[in-house]
Amino acid sequence: LRVNIAGPGRLVDSRNITGVAGWTATSRITLTGEGSLLTAVYFTVPAATRITLNGAPATLADLAKDDVVYIATLGAATVDATPTLSIAAHRIxxxxxxxxxxxxxxxxxxxxxxxxxxxxxxxxxxxxxxxxxxxxxxxxxxxxxxxxxxxxxxxxxxxxxxxxLATNIVRVTSVATVGGAPPSVTYDMRGTAVTHVTYLGFPHGQIGNIGRITVNAVTNEVDAYEQLYTAVPTTRRGRVFSVDAAGNVIVVQVYDMTQLVEIYHVTRTDFVAYDQGALFAIGAFRPTANFAIGDRVYFGVDTAGQIQAIFRKRDQTTWAD
CATH class of the missing domain: 2.40.50 (OB fold (Dihydrolipoamide Acetyltransferase, E2P))
Incomplete structure (x- = not known):
């Protein structure tokens, strides 16, 4: 009796299979890994196979993608469809x-x-x-x-x-959805153009908008996008009280006529800053260092009341537009 211990491997798939010539209805487990396991090796799993998950008795249906498994087989595990004697899965x-x-x-x-x-x-x-x-x-x-x-x-x-990757607030600049290449979105991230593949179905109507984007560092694809601003928000406005370009911090004081009402400052590292374009369109990116004390600004805040987007007013002599 020769028993081969294969693994650990990465569980790719486990499912019932039927209708294969010469086989009766049975089950199989598919793995990838290094060492004694080849890419996409699969094993048949007889009903008598002893299966555990984190040391506890389990069934094949209890296992999930990306579990780390050790498999004992009868004979070498170098060919597909090798029967299993035991499967020890770990989900830690x-x-x-x-x-x-x-x-x-x-x-x-x-x-x-x-x-x-x-x-x-x-x-x-x-x-x-x-x-x-x-x-x-x-x-x-x-x-x-x-x-x-x-x-x-x-x-x-x-x-x-x-x-x-940490979620970033960005401005969408272009969307590519045609041709032989995968669909992609290009966005401005604080003055730097970045392009990522995405299968979210970005509509071209998002071009020019500001939103919160999440990129998966494994696949290098955009996993999520939340629209935040389609134009300069006007419900909050104030004047720049101080600027720390090195720390990427802007403090804004909000006045009602001449009386100080509130003070807002940035505690997040991913806030964005732009100029106000024609009317209330979003204009060009503006680095923190290009703001000055006393600048009139519009700004938007997150649910915690912290600035997430700030816009330097086009006409600095008046609040009228």
């Missing part, structure tokens, strides 16, 4: 903001990678990548992106399940 996730990555050479030709995440409670946690013999340092996720790692049975990072 660590989620946090990516802080840094370090690479330690352990030999002249190989090394280990360590990733540090900031968890929701503010503490730092360092994870070791499962492969202890990397030939080179792997590409690091984007700084500040929200990372989800799946851990293996040893508690090491086995799989980057998801990486979502």
């Amino acid at each position: 996730r660590v989620v946090g903001a990516f802080v840094s990555q370090r690479f330690v050479w352990t030999t002249a030709l190989a090394g280990r990678a360590f990733m540090t995440l900031r968890l929701a409670d503010g503490t730092l946690r360092e994870l070791r990548w499962h492969d202890a013999a990397l030939a080179a340092e792997p590409a690091a996720p984007a700084a500040g992106s929200t990372i989800t790692y799946a851990l293996n049975a040893d508690g090491h990072a086995r799989l980057l399940v998801a990486a979502v």
Whole structure:
């Protein structure tokens, strides 16, 4: 009796299959991974297969995409449809903001990678990548992106399940939906043009608008977009009280005639600033350093009352337009 322990691998799919010539109705599990597993290797799962999830008894239906699994098979697991004896699945996730990555050479030709995440409670946690013999340092996720790692049975990072960049407020400048290339959206992010593939179905009517966009750092595609402004908002206006260009901070004082009513300031790092165009159209991007104390501005705030978009008034001599 020869038993092969294959894994850990990444569970890609598990489902019932029928109608295959020479087969009776049965089940299968499909994996990708390194080492003894080939890309898209699948195994038949007989009814007698012992299955566990995080150490507890489970069924094939309990397993999910991106679980880390160890499979024992009768014979080598180098060909498709190898029957399984047991499946040990692990669903252990660590989620946090990516802080840094370090690479330690352990030999002249190989090394280990360590990733540090900031968890929701503010503490730092360092994870070791499962492969202890990397030939080179792997590409690091984007700084500040929200990372989800799946851990293996040893508690090491086995799989980057998801990486979502911090949400940014941007202005849509163009949408490409024709031709042989995938659909894409180009937007202005504080003076820098950025293009990403998206399958959200961006309407061309969003061009020129300001919204909140989320980019998946794994697929490099836009996962979500929320429209915020189609024109300069006029319900809030005031004068610039102070400017900190290095810290990207603008403080705005709001007056009712001559009496100070409120003070608004920026505590977020992703606020955007533009000129007022014709009437109340959104004009050109304006860097923080190009605002001056006393400038008349319109601005919009988020649900916490913090400035998320600020617009320098076209006519600085009056509030009339």
